[in-house]
Amino acid sequence: MEGQVQPITIDLTVDRQTYRDVLRAILHSILFHRLFGNITPQVYEVLDVTLPAVRDDAIEKLIDEKVDAFWRAVEGGPRRGQVSVTFSEKRTKKAFLGFGEVHENVPWEQWVVNTELRQPKSEDDRVMLHATLARKLTAALKTILTYTSSERGRAAVPRISSAVGISPFPFDINARVGGQEV
Template identity: 60%
Template sequence: MATGNVAYPTITIDLILDRLTTKDVLKAVLHSILFHRLFGTVKPQTFEVLDVTMPGVSDAGMEQLVNEKVDGLWKGIENGAHKRGQIRVTFSEKRPKKSWFQVYMGEEDVPWEQWVINAELRQPKADSDRQAFNARLADTLTQALHTMLTHTSSERGRAVVPLITNASGISPFPIDITVTVGGVEVG
């Protein structure tokens, strides 16, 4: 799961999407990740995508953030030569930052978990291919949900969550969502 010298888990979800479902699928997947990793008071909602019901977060700020990131990826893929993009959701905790001589230098965000959504845009060649394409995508979404549930409820998935010392707001931890298309950050 973890890659390189990264000390925190990285969970990867690979999606092959088409023009009709890209935005809905990405919004549902992002919302589902946030639903499983926000520890404040979360008002739930659901997303129905290709007959797969996915949990989400009913919060204006989170919805705006998700929409901005999905739109950024969509515009990058739609307007560019690259038909692949990536959305990274990084959960961090605030820790005191110290200098060489143990002098307190403010706070820094230290990641404890990252989710990587790899999205590739493809078009079914004919209408007859669409059913098979949609069925594969529905299976992928079901598997992604299973991955989320398995990871967040596992011993390791629970162990990486830092102590919650600030109970205000929807998330006690900083969340960073970055979008890249063709290796370039967008949005």
């Protein structure tokens, strides 16, 4: 898949009480459906929605670091931001004039989770926000499941040439707030 990758987008409105659990659960769900190595499954319960997750110390540490960095940036500045997960294929090209080889990561799929931080003004507002967020989480899980099991989603995955580690493909998790990477 050459050129620009069309991102799959998930939009969520979170509050201070739920943001960490929501972002962790969504990132874990994406990785659960796109890591092709041997993974140990687990689940996250967020607002009575059950989402799949990956039990792996390195993955959990990476997600925690990105979610915490994202929160620090959102809490002190703009109320909107995004966390993206980009999967790439490692390709080898001949170097200039055919001397040596150059390795590059070519993206084949990107997930973008747009978030907005909203603080409820009352208990009724909080209950409504959480009910809406639970519906959005269910819809996000359906989006992940539908895309990854669709013909288009399966066709996006490059040929797996090695089965080393939890993922045969490099992936990055990036957080952006106010146009700046955090």
